[in-house]
Amino acid sequence: MKNTIKVGVLFLILVSFKANAQRDTVVHTHLVGFDANSMISQFVPFNTITPSVGFPAIITRRMWNNKGFRSTAGFHLDPNSFNIDNFYFSFGYTAKKDLGKRISWIKGIDIKAYSEGNDFGFFGIAPYWGVEYNFNEIISVSTETAIQLGLIDGPVLDIKPPIHIQCHFKLK
Secondary structure, three states: OHHHHHHHHHHHHHHHHHHHHHHHHEEEEEEEEEEOOOHOOOOOOOOOOOOOOOOEEEEEEEOOOOOEEEEEEEEEEOOOOEEEEEEEEEEEEEEEEOOOOOOOEEEEEEEEEEOOEEEEEEEEEEEEEEEEEEOOOEEEEEEEEEEEEEEEOEEEEEEEEOOOOEEEEEEE
């Protein structure tokens, strides 16, 4: 019985060292970003497509070892009546794979909802794929495409082309 207790205690000590070693190797990052198209188009008129809704204004990513969660939000406020014309919200899984020193492949899947005017708009899932370029350890830009599967007035399959540039800042 004493040997069993000693073996059990030794096992717990060894497992705790292994768990502690695993915890130290986790790389945690938190990024906050925004849709940079309106800012960039003030200097370079590259994007003539102006969708009413469907792209977020604010993007946050919380990642551990290049995998984690992403949330996005945005809305358009009517400047005359101060009513919200449309909104955009999504939450999902994201992953990043480094292809080189500065360029990465990003992918994931979001659950998203958005509205257009008085219509609810869209509710569904959207797998996405994109490319991210890191200027340095803090600032990066990305673009992505998505296939939206969900409901508007009935079932819908919609492809969002990579027409928006997003700028990200690493916080941690």
